[in-house]
Amino acid sequence: MRHDKVRTTLLIATSIVAGTLAWSGYALLLPVAFMFPVLWAFAPTRLTAALVSAGYFLAASRGLPQGVATFYSSDLWPGLLLWLSASLGFVGVHALPWTRYERRRPFRYLAAVLLMAIPPFGITGWAHPITAAGVLFPGWGWWGLAATTAGLMGLVTRMWPAVAIILAGFWIGSAATWDEPKLPESWQGVDLEMGASLGRDASIEHHRDLIATVTDRASGGARTIVLPESTLGFWTPTVERLWVRALQGTDATVIAGAAVVDAGGYDNVLIAISGAGAQIVYRERMPVPGSMWQPWRSLLGASGGARAHFFENPIATVADSRIAPLICYEQLIVWPVLQSMLHDPDVIVAVGNGWWTKGTSIVAIQRASIEAWARLFAKPLVLSFNT
Template sequence: MKFSPSPRSLALSAAFVAGGIFTGAVGWSGHTLALAAGVLFPALWAFAPSRGVAALVALAHFLAASRGLPEGVAIFYGSDMSMGLALWLMASLMFVAVHAGLWTPKTGWHRPARYGLAAILMSLPPFGIAGWASPITAAGVLFPGWGWFGLAATAIGLIAVTTRYWPIATLVVGGAFAWSAANWTPPAELDGWAGIDTSFQFSQAGQYADYAQHMATIGMVKEAAGQGASVVVLPESAFGIWTETAERLWTRELAGIDVTVNGGAIVIDQSGYDNVMVEVGGQGSEVIYYERMPVPISMWQPWTTGGANAHFFANPIVDFASVRIAPLICYEQLIIWPILQSMLYGPEVIVATGNGWWTGDTNIVAIQKASAEAWAALFGVPLVMAFNH
C-alpha cells in the first residue's frame, strides 16, 4: 500500500522548513542583534517530524544565511549564476549532512546530546570549515561582556531548546535578548587607532593593487595620521602582492610619520600563496599573520597547487604596534574556531579585515561585520575593522 502524506503532515513539514528559512535569513541579515534569531534553529531541527524534514530545515537555514553566495561567486569568477548556485548548494552539504545524520526521533537525553555534538563538529575542522550560520555566534548578543561564561550560557540555552523544557529555555533566552537589546552598545574602539574602509574595484579574481592604488591608499593613511591616528588598519589585500618594491614604496612614503600600518597582502611561495597581514612603518615591514582559514574553493584548494595555504591553528594572536591582537581575515569571521582559539590567549583587541569587491549588492560584508561585533561584544574586547567594499 503506497503511503501518501496527509495535508496536515505536509503543512507541518512546510512550517518547520519555513522556520529554517526565518532563522537563517533574519539571523544572518547583517544586523548584529538579529543574530539572536538563530537560537531557534536547534529547536526546529530537534522537533522536526522526520529525518528528512530535519535535513530540509538545516538546508533552509544554511541557504538562507548564505543567500549572497550565488551572486558573489558569479562576480568573483566572472561566470553566470549557475556556477554560483552550484557552489552555494555544495557549501551547504557538510552542514546538512551533520545535522541530518545526528537527528533522532528519540526523546530524553538523545536530542540535546546529539545537537551538542553537531554544534561541536560544525565549530572545528574538518566540518567546521563550512561552519557558517552557527547559532553560537549569538552569544555576544545575548550575554555581552560575559566572556566564556556567556559562551557557556548560550551553549546551554541552545541545548535546552531541544528538550521538553524548551518553553522555559525560550523564555530565558528571550529575556536575555530583550535586556541586551535595550542596553546594547557597539564594541569599544581604541584611542589613536583607525580602521580605513576602501572602495577599490576589480573586474575579476587575480587582480591586485597597482601603483595608483598604493598611492591612493598611502594618501588615506597620511590623512588619518594627520587627524591624530598613530595606528592604521587597512583591508585585506590592500597591499596586493607584497614584494621588496612595495615595501620600499611604503617605507619611503611613511618615513618621518609617526604611524604604524596593518595591511592585507599575499605572499607567494613554492606551493601557492599566503593571505597575510603586514605591519609596516617608516623603519621597515614584517609579515605578522598568516591566515588560518582562507575561503574554501575560491582560495583554499588543497587538491591542487597554486591556492592559498591554510594554517588552521597557527598564530591565534600576534603582536602589532606593541599590542596583542586577535586577527581575523574575511572568512575567519564567519566560522567558529579561529576567534575562540584567539580568545584563549587574551588578546587586547580584535582586528577584522576583509575584501568584499566581489560581494556586489549582497549582505556578505555586513554579516562579517555583525559576526565580528558579536564576538567582540561577548568578550568585551575593542574591535577595529577595515573592509574594501
C-alpha cells in the same frame, strides 16, 4: 499523512525565515538563529530534520551564488553549485545525530554544535547559532559561551518554551543597552571603495594614493592604521621599500593585507609597516574554500591556491598591542575567533575585501558576526573593508 506534510512544510518554511532574518546583517537579529534547534527537535523524521537544516543554511548563505558569479564574472551556475555543495556538510552533521528520543536529543545536538565549530566540518560552519552569544550575554566571555551552549541544548527538549523565555529576556535586556564595540585609542580602521582594483592595481600611483590616505589619517592623530585585505597586492621588496620610506619620520604603523607568493602557492597575510621596517604578522588560518583554498591541487600534482594555516598564529603583536587578526572568511566561522580569544588579546582586528559581494548582505553579516564576538569578550574592535 496530510497532517505530516503540512507540519513538514511549516517547519521548512519557518527554518527559511529564521535563516533569512538571523543572517540579515544586523547583530541584534542573530538570536533569531535559536529558532533552528527548536525546529530541528520538532522534526518528526530524519529526512525532515535534513530538510529543515537545508532550509536554514541555504537561506542564511543566500548571497553566495551571486557573490561567486560576480567574483568569477560568470553566470550563477558555479555559485549555485558551491552553495549547494557547502550545505551538504551542515545538513549531514545535523541529520545524522537527529533522534526522536528526547533524553538523547540535547547531547546529539551538542555534538552537532561542536562538529560545526571546528575543522573539518567547521570549515564551512557558517550561520552557527552560537555566534549569537555576544548578543545575549555581552561581556560574559567564556561563561556567556557556556550559557549559550546550555541554552541551545535546552531548546531541543520539552522545556524549550521556558528556555526560550529566559533567552528572550536576556535578548531584550541586551538590545535595550546595546552599543557597538569600542575603538581602541589612536587606532583607526579605513574602509575603501576601490572595487576589484584593490590588490590588482600594482602601479606606483595606486600605492601613492593609499599612502596619501594613510598620512592623512596619521595627521589626524591615528597611530595604528588598519587597511583592508589585499590592499598591498603582491608583497615584494619594491613595495616594501616604497611604504617604509613613505612612513619614515612619522609615528604611524600600518596594518594592511597582502599576498606572499612562492612556487607552491600563496599566503594571504597581514603586514605591519612603520618607518623602521615591515614584517608579516599574520598568515590567514582559513582562506575561502574553493576560490582561494584548493587542497585538491596538491593531490593532483599542481601548484597554486592559498595555504590554510588552520591553528597557527592566533595572536600577533603590533604597536605594543596583542591583536586577534581575522581576515574575511574567518569572520563567518567559529574556531578562529575562539582560538584567538584563548590568548586574551588586547584588540580584535578584522579586515576584508568584499567588492565581489555587491548586492548581497555578506559583508554586513561579517561585520555583525565579529561585532557579536567582540561584545561577548568585551574586546575593542577595529574593522577595515573594501567594497
